[in-house]
Amino acid sequence: MSELFYAGGLIAIVSTLLVIVQSNVVHALIYLVLSLLAVAVVFFSLGAPFVALLEAIVYAGAIMVLFLFVVMMLNLGQASRDQERAWLPPRVWIVPCTLVLVLLGMLLPQIFEIAAVTNSPFVEVGVKAVSAELFGPYVLAVELGSFLLLAGLISAYHIAKR
Amino acid sequence: MSESLGLLPALPLLGFLILALSGGKLPKTVVALVGAGSIGLAFLVALNLALPIIADDSLIVRETLYTWMAVGSFEAQFGLTLDGLSTVMILVITGVGFLIHLYSTGFMADDPSYSRFFAIMNLFVASMLILVLADNLLLLYLGWEGVGLCSYLLIGFWYVDPKNGYAARKAFVTTRVGDTSMALGLLLLFTQLGSLDIQELMQAAVANWSVGSGLAIAATLLLLGGAVGKSAQLPLQTWLPDAMAGPTPISALIHAATMVTAGVYLVARTHVLFELAPSVQLLVACIGLATLLLAGFTAMTQHDIKRILAYSTISQIGYMFLGLGVGAWSASVFHLMTHAFFKALLFLAAGTVILSLHHEHDIFKMGGKRRQLPIAFASFLIGSLALAAFPFTSGYFSKDEILLAALEFETYGTWLWLGGVIGAVLTGFYSFRLVFVVFFGGSNGHHDAREVTGFSMAAPLFVLMLLALVGGFLTQPTAAVFGAHGQAGEHTVSAALHAVMIAAPLLGMLASYLVYGIGLIAPDTILRSGVARGLHTFWFSGWGFDWVYQRVFVAPFLWLARLNKHDIFDSVVSLLVRLTETANELLARSQTGSLRWYVLSVVGGMVVVLLATDLGGLL
Amino acid sequence: MSLIPLEHGIALAGLLFAIGLVGVMTRRNIVFVLMSLEIMLNSAGLAFVVAGAHHASAEGQVMFLMILTLAAAEVAVGLGLIIQLYRRFKTTDIEVLSALKG
């Protein structure tokens, strides 16, 4: 299973990197879907098949489809790809990358310092366990989530209306 | 019985609330019903309350509605007390008030702000009732201020004309001077005697202060300041003539019958304190005397019918103060009552005249209205007779008592009496000058005078005529309040002096008849001499008080205000503002509207904080 | 089964988050910005799942579901906004939308 984790993680990082450097929105979306699927694989390797498939169904299968749908509606042509390329000269990357590298430089050593101690064996936490947890102690969170979705539904309908 | 004591101010207050909250949406008949009806009911309640007290004047009804406020050891009750003095007051306020309300239903019939008028009038009556029923000085002060507020609102009732607004402001600011003095007096009394309850206060004052002690003088002086302001006495009398800017019923109610008597009531109520400070009492008498003479001279020269009446009011209250000053408490209150009758009558009659002449105020443009306005004429005649203290009218009895008390006063009694008699001559002169000029002689060109009077306007006039004639025979249950020495006793005065007192107003009337009635001496011929002309101008301007105040107070104040237009002290605050603005401008630069910049700054801040904590941890 | 060290999972989440952050800071196209935000949200969810798996607990997955819900609602509204903005300004450049500048 650990091979699956590292393969998935690697694909996720590479494809995510490809997402943010793309000039073509559609290609970026494809890479993002790939990245999400790779993360789903990582979930699977971590013994969480339920969320792995939910990641594929909801994230990759629904949210990203929405993105693609909007991109289709906007129907950005070659001009926007050229524009995109013009917006991304190498120098705009310098400051963000430096900042983020500094952040990572501080974060990663601490991660490796803290967590190196315990490694529990692989345990698959299945659908039933998650569901029991979800509709047990976290039932309020479920209700809140439904509220959130309703709010999102209404506001999206309102905003996008002509 | 005790419940109905709270009912007394509650009824007009309820009327006010109904009228104020309906926002002028009610039909006029309902407004009139609520406005006048609430006062009428209050009068019935007051009558019901008063009858036992009239029968036995030592009876005191007390009622504590609730604790108004409690701070530390201080506790002010919303408590009402009805004794002989307040009985007179509530009967005058509700009785005369009701008549004036009734009159107003006709007088104001065409006014678009009908509802507002009655709302404020009701509030006024409620405040006045609280004032006279209050059992502690703080509650009295509440009523006092309520009355002041209502008078401001009513003087400026026709606020569309800026002149009226100015008059209202003048009244408010001037009385405010007195009110401040009174508030200081209350504070002094509380800090010294530890209570504001009137009964306790009086007992404590008698127990703690000797006669003529400095504290008593200070306290009474401060209270007197309040009384002087509200009652338009010297030197705060200037607001009252201007306050005639309001509708005539308002002048009748506020500036003749009730509100201005609040000062008299205050002094009478705290008479125990004043007795502890004889020098202040003498001052009261002097103020009264000076005011009544000053106002009398001024009234002789005025042209405006309402201003004449206003100055006569000032003058009559001067008599009351004179009476208070010489310790004739009961006589003063008596004069207060009779004055309420005939002054309300005069104002209401004047209102009829003014209304019939399309809001003409100048008496020299009237003339010969005897036949056209018979009711007004009768009212004026009776009112003026009472005002001038014609024998056996109501004013005669009350004024007589005051003058007799003055004569008996040990210090300068004769002089005070003499001044009062001269004032009586003046009263006779100016009141009949009014009658002769307006109702006799040829018509001075003013046309189509019709007496616009229905039942609602005529009935109050008739009732008041009756009261002005026979009001002097009413007895007042104030003996227990003022004790033996304040009571008008049997005066032992020689018949000669009595004759002088009776003759004085008659002399004034005769002079008036000679000048204005048959034109034996034309006013113009008198005015031809330089001295008379100067005096006339001087008196006409109200002894130049307005001019002096304009120079001494208003102009310097305006000058200071102009000087400080940009508010020197404000610059300290505005420095802070400018500092904030500068900082804001600087920070606003960072607000570029660019999302990427914001994210960048958030992350940058994060990095800085993390680096700082990291380095801090390392160090 | 084989062991996956917790720190590797967390580090993966951190890296993905950092990449998303760079995307938000760099890109001018609002669609890309929203996508980068999705990457960041997803990496937060990943961190939860990793921690949950580490403790053999379902709570990490529950939290991921919450984040999923959040992301769905956010994307719905965000895409609605994008469509509306494109209609108004005929561009997807966020730098144009700077009416709130100080």
Place this chain on the structure above:
Amino acid sequence: MGWIEWQVGSGLNIASILLVVIVVAAMLIWVERRLLGFWQDRLGPNRVGPFGLLQVVADMIKIFTKEDWVPPFADRFSFVLAPTIIMIVILLSFSVVPFAPGVGVVDSNVGVLFVLAMASLGAYSVMLGGLSSDNKYALLGSLRAAAQMVSYEVFMGISLLGVVALAGTFNLREIVEVQENGWFVVPQFVGFLIFLIAGVAESHRLPFDIPEAEQEICAGYHTEYSGMKFGMFFVGEYLGLVLISSLITVLFFGGWHGPFGIGLLPPLVWFALKASAFIAFFILLRAAIPRPRYDQLMSYGWLFLLPLSLINLLVTGVVILAAN
């Protein structure tokens, strides 16, 4: 099949399932045309080989030898990717389908979810295909497809949940085993109908072939495709047909179990029989029912199927709770 030890996940298993599935899908091209011809009272392809059986081979040769052409205005990356997605996704879906005891690629605890996940990913194929073609008919087609597939996925998932609740598992193999004494089509008849309709819409078969309606938008998202890339879309559609039929069989009709516990035939044969029946039924649908309008399809889904599927799930849940 006694001579080989069948075991889930063995190499032989995987290879033979892949082969059989693809061959069946290819053969369906011929079967459909013949059946359509039969129902529409005409002949259909009958020239190449006996009964025209070799027609498939001829088509194959034609498709494979055709020029692999990409339009110059198309976005090459997505254009090439699109047809492969549908093939991969549907073939992957077959991996969790339990054909018979011991026959199958994976025995997954989340099989149902996996099928749904693959179905939702299938939407990319049409969308990318249409978008990358840079052609307005293709774009319109893929817009329609996206809306249609995302919508009907919802009802498909919810309609399955009734079965899942009854079986108490997401494992397709266990679902089949539970149905040994009674098919779920009886208690879940409403769920079955919804799944049937949603399945047709998901594989955009007639009458729900709105994304590729020839008469309206000129073959929709695959207008610009030709050669083997078109072939992949084409075969993908038949693969989808087979998949939906298999899933209906597995979820509602007891998979490899014979009706009323009849064990007359080998399990695999029962499965094949049932799946074939449904395939034939879908072809009959195509022959018999006209295409609805696009808005009719959407409002039918959201206003009728969604409430219905929710009520179905609710009633199922109540009954299960009451039974316990």
